[in-house]
Amino acid sequence: MQSGIDMARVNYGSAIREAFVYLLDRYPKVFVIGQGLWAKWYVGNSMTDLDKFYGTERIMDSPVSELACTGAAVGASLCGYRPIVVHPRMDFMLYAMDAIVNQAAKWSHMVGGQAHPAVTIRGIINRGGEQGAQHSQALHAWFAHIPGLRVVMPATPQDARDLLIASVLCDDPVLYLDDRWLYELEEDLPPVVECPLEQEGSRVVSRGDDVTLVGAGYSAWLCREAAAALQQRSISAEVIDLRVLNPLDVSTVIQSVEKTGRLCVVDGSWSSCGLAGEVIARVSETLSPRKLLGAPVRITLPDAPAPTSGFLEKLYYPTLDTIMETVARLVIREGVHAKAVD
């Protein structure tokens, strides 16, 4: 860490709250709307007591109306406001698909760039704990498919804070997707420096030579943990955190695979037509097969809804062990000392 900068240790959930505080303090046109905002347990520690500090007119707990609340936020954004819609569980957000996909995503284009819905839609991925099929979904790939939306998935406390600020200050509609499995993750944070969202993209978060590991959100965290553990086995993994899924920029992945010759993409959602497949496709379109030392692999959910039974849940989600075994097979099968052809 750099010296001379005030650092503060916070976890992912409270980093999100810091972003809200930062925005609400400085930008009077920011308001927040969604279900559970006046309750203590809907959104973990990520919004605690904001209603008490900023008032219930800026922190608006809402009726059970995902579509109208999201649509209203889109409408308010067309009138100069910068609303943040909070969906404490992404599954319920599906009621709001028209407002997100038909309206917000299309608005700028279909009115000739004369109006932009500067709305941020926060969807929380909240799964595990035997919550079952309708309380577990990570549907980031759906939104990454839609031109006109921006999609961000923070994997670290700093990104949880800084990407939320960048999302809200961006003139485009942004899906900000955070993950309850990361809320306890801690990091020392420097003071906020505002950065335009359109300049943010994927990032190499640890260097390595043998294999490129790619993920977003919680999967990026898994990749980092796996890379650290793989070092014990003398496998050097380079980890790339995608951070922004739409517009998706995989240039860092391509550069990395050019070096390592091996690619493993981890995604905590389904395989078919998903994020992992998209990353692999783009790398395959760009890199000559001669650069690859093995076929790219993806680690995703099985193509089934989330189970409720804890026994089945353990089989369902990608784990550190799965990633390490897969990577070890990829590297050892192809020979750890083999080098890509220039």
Added chain:
Amino acid sequence: MDMDSFELGDLANPRCYTEPLDIGGCDPVLLRAQLRMMLLIRRVEEKIGDMLAAQKIPTPCHLGIGQEAIAVGVSEYLRPTDRVFGAHRSHAHFLALGGEVTALMAEILGRDAGCSRGMGGSMHLWGGSVGFFGSVPIVAGTVPLAVGAALAAKKDGESAVAVVYLGDGAAEEGSIHESLNLAAVWKLPVLFVCENNLFSSHMHISLRQPSNRVARYAEAHCIQAATVDGNDLVVVSRTSDDMVAAMRDGGGPRFLEVVTYRWRGHVGYREDNDVGVNRSTDLTLWKRRDPIRRLVDALTMAGGWDNHAFHAMDEAVKTEVEKAWQQAETAPYPPASALLDRVYAERH
């Protein structure tokens, strides 16, 4: 009508409300300006219909010929700082606010000079300078957006209002009920204008809802509502004036149901007499309830106005429409770069 009723009664009967309008107490200068706007809307839409028939317009167009009094009446007391949203049949909503005819025609032809810079066509109109915040063809799609625009207006605290036009079919969408509830519980200044023309595409309202009076939904959400003859400019103007004034004073949302009939089919230039339901008898009768003719008759009876004056106005309007069409037809298309440049506010 009996507002406790779940039925429209005579308002849906084309044999009723065919007499000249009661224009007592109205400003004749204003009435003539409103007549001209109704006539302009009709001639624009007739021209669009002709050009659709001539296959000069590929984009789907939903014509509202026969419904002109509604947009003209509702727009009369709106300000450029208000926020108006439309739907799929919104040419009139755009024009009545003062949107330019050439910009509409150019938009329908997909030209860069169009009101949406040629990116929207007939179904995605935008007119920020006149307070037209956009129209979309997803049924009820703009209704929650208008609720949000009203929320923004309330936060601004400057007595602006939001207006959203919807049809009787939109009332069957779930988002309407969420939107009515939000507007009511947060007392937002939004006027829901339901143009009940008794049809959703080919389906008569009797096949879609257990009652034909849509305002009952607003009343169920504790929103003050009125159901009036949508082909009576005077009644529509007065009712919306009262409602908008109450909303500007913090009175919360209002719901105005205006009963009318479209003379053309759901989409395109044809009258569609044979689509699903045979409309020909009703259509003939509804044409006698013509909002323009009823105002012209009233002005004539009141004196100082005659056929000659009407034809002079009509000729001037037709000339304006022809000129606008010719300008639009020769306007350039958007640049190829528009395809990607207009997706996001900032290129990435």
